[in-house]
Amino acid sequence: MASNEPAPASNFIRNIVKADVANGKHDGRVLTRFPPEPNGYLHVGHVKSICLNFGIAEEFxxxxxxxxxxxxxxxxxxxxxxxxxxxxRWLGFEWAEHRHASDYFEQLYDYACQLIRDGKAYVDSSTAEEMREMRGTLTEPGTESPCRDRPIEQNLDLFERMRAGEFEDGAHVLRxxxxxxxxxxxxxxxxxYRIRKMDHIRTGDAWNIYPMYDYTHCLSDAIEGITHSLCTLEFEDHRPLYDWVLDELETPCHPQQIEFARLSLEYTMLSKRRLIQLVDEGHVQGWDDPRMPTIVGMRRRGYTPAALRDFCERIGVTKNDAWIEMAVLEGAIRDDLNVNAERRMAVLDPLKVVITDxxxxxxxxxxxxxxxxxxxxxxxxxxFxxxxxxxxxxxxxxxxxKYQRLVEGGEVRLRGSYIIRCDEVIRDDAGRIIELRCSHDxxxxxxxxxxxxVKGVIHWVSAKTGVPAEVRLYDVLFTESNPAAAADVASVLNPESLTIAENAIVEPALAAALPETxxxxxxxxxxVADRHDHTESRPVFNRTVSLRDTWAR
Known part of the structure; x- marks a missing residue:
């Protein structure tokens, strides 16, 4: 991360970690982790978790x-x-170690066998429907499975045979x-544990059973020596199970799980299922479509790592769910680009001007x-x-x-150049203006x-040296501030989320720019010059954000 970024603001997690370090807890160590499942592309909600986990570790x-x-x-x-x-890595972080839950499959299996031997786990042969019925409700207790009192040796035998692949999916689970x-x-x-007879991306066909997240998560933390396990708020009700597993087993340590509110951003949908739907149904042009809230999409739109980190600092870390206005994100992007982006001239809807003198x-x-x-x-x-x-x-x-731009008989200054006067307006047979005849001072x-x-100043591009370009004007993907509430995603799609200026003219310095500049x-x-489509012979630019806050009320 850049060393000149402002010091992070205080929040309840920083205060907890600060107190732990001061009191010598975990021998003063701080070890966090970012634990995504590799089943989709990361989005802006993950950015908050990445910045928090890596940021806390770096700070302490x-x-x-x-x-x-x-x-x-x-x-x-x-x-x-x-x-x-x-x-x-693009966000500016580097991990200490790259681990996988699958690294611990053998240890997790051994821990499960220990729970069985201690009478703390059993193999249940009930169907999924039967287990749902026995689970009870929020107001009524559940009922015990007929398999709950199976002898320990029988449970160990069944669990070993589950691993060996003797049973089909759904025949048994370990509870x-x-x-x-x-x-x-x-x-x-x-x-x-549940039976899943399918190949794994790292272990191939070595396993026929796979551990559940709640069981894997806490033990992986303990095996790695994690000190502070930072999770979003939906895992708060899972913390008793996290602690129960670690308390029942002889693990190297007992990390502390701390929950924080997840990111809810207006005019954005972060549900992985809904994002997949957008891609599969062709509403967007892939996971890196600049309208998508994925990191690859935001990167292609021209967002910067520094601006996204700044955005996460601005919204802070709390225990309370709250909606973040799009203006906050765009403000962070705009502030960063205002300082760091070089200026150029481009004309999106060209009107020819001839300076006759x-x-x-x-x-x-x-x-x-x-x-x-x-x-x-x-x-x-x-x-010129x-x-x-x-x-x-x-x-x-x-x-x-109060119009201060060019009118017939009026004057305007060309950016960095002369003042011109419009002397004549040329129209085609349909009456459309096709050319202005002007003189200069x-x-x-x-x-x-x-x-x-002369108050007005307008930009321009030379007709002789200007380069034709495609400029993609992106807006929010949805018309509703909470699109996830809609039963049908298509009903809240913004029909103007993408407008293409196909006849734009840009100055030569823009055509020569490298992708992602x-x-x-x-x-x-x-x-930003599109990271995939932009070339010097065919420039393509994506609008990242407007010059001014369009959300201001």
Whole structure:
């Protein structure tokens, strides 16, 4: 991470860790972990967890492991695993050790056998439906399975045969023997292992049984010596089971699970199932579509790692669920790009301007600063010619009140260049404006005009040296602030989430930019050269965020 980023704000987790370090708990060590399941692409909600786990470790001189919770072979893939690694590194973090839950499969099996020998676990042959019925409700206790009192030796034998592959999926499960009348349903003899006869991305066909998350999670933490196990709030009701497993077994240590509120961002959907639906039904163009809340999507849109880390600091860490306004995220992006993005000129909807009092072969090199507040960004040459393009909306033949751009008979300054006057408007047979004939004031390059005020300043691109480009204008994907509440995702899709300016003209310096280079297009917003489609011969830019806050009320 950048050393010049502001010090992190205090929150309840930092206070807990700070007190633990001060009191010598865990011998003053801090070891956290980020434990994603490799069954999908990470999204902005994961960014919060990544920043918290790696940030806490870094702040207190500790370390953070990356651990893949790879216990569900039917949904996991190497593609997702590699994408997760790249995302974490792109955000600016490096893990101490790269672990996998599958590294511990043998130890987890041995621990399960120990629970059976201690009379704390049993093999249940009930059907899934029978177990649901016996589980009870929030107001009624559950009932014990007929298999609950199986002899220990029989349980060990069945569990060993489950591992050997003698039984089909669903024939048996291994359950913890806790309390079927517990008020917390998670403690009513939860399943620890189930049969899954399918290959695993790392262990192949070596295993026919796989441990459940709640069982794996706490033991993996203990095996690795994790000191602070940071989880989102939905795991709060699972903490008693986390502690029960560790209390019943002789583990190397007993980490502390601490829960925090997950991220809920307006106009965004983070459900993995819903995101898969968006991709599979073709509502977006893949997981890295810039409208997606995935890290690869935000990266392609032009968000920066520093801005995402800053966003996580701005929203803080609490125990209370709350909706975060999109303006907070966009504000963090905008603030970062305002400081770091060089300026360039691009015209998205070109209108031709001919400066009639210049010779046809006129070409003048103008000197432009790459960034108005950063001399170290350098300068560049911009060609000024007789024919240029301006934005169509920067001319009006029926100007509204206080309009300060170009009108027939009026004047405007071209950014970094001269003041021009519109002398004639050329229209096609349908009455559409196709060209403006203008004259320039040669004494106004870098100087104010004498005897008059010209307030308007517009950007432009030379018609001779400008390069055709495709500019993709992205907006929020949904029309509702809480799209997850909609029964049908398609009903709340924003039909204007993507508009393409196919006839844009950009200055040559933009065409030559490397993919993923970010810019401010003067007066238009912040844009990035697309990481996949942009080439010098066919420039493609994505709008990252508007120049100003469009959410301001």
């Amino acid at each position: 001189g500790g370390q953070c492991n990356l651990r893949f919770d790879d216990t569900n072979p039917g949904k996991e893939s190497t593609e997702y695993a590699e994408a997760i690694e790249e995302d974490v 913890a023997k806790i309390d079927m009348s517990a008020g917390n349903i998670n403690m009513r003899d939860p399943t620890l 210049l010779p046809e072969d006129h070409e003048q090199i103008l000197d432009f600063a790459n960034h108005p507040q950063n001399e170290n960004a350098g300068r560049r040459d911009v060609g 010619t007789r024919e240029i393009f301006i934005e169509r909306e920067d001319f009006s033949d029926h100007p509204p009140p 040669p004494d106004t390059l870098g100087r104010k005009p004498e005897g008059r005020k 970010r810019f401010q297009f003067e007066r238009l917003g912040y844009f």
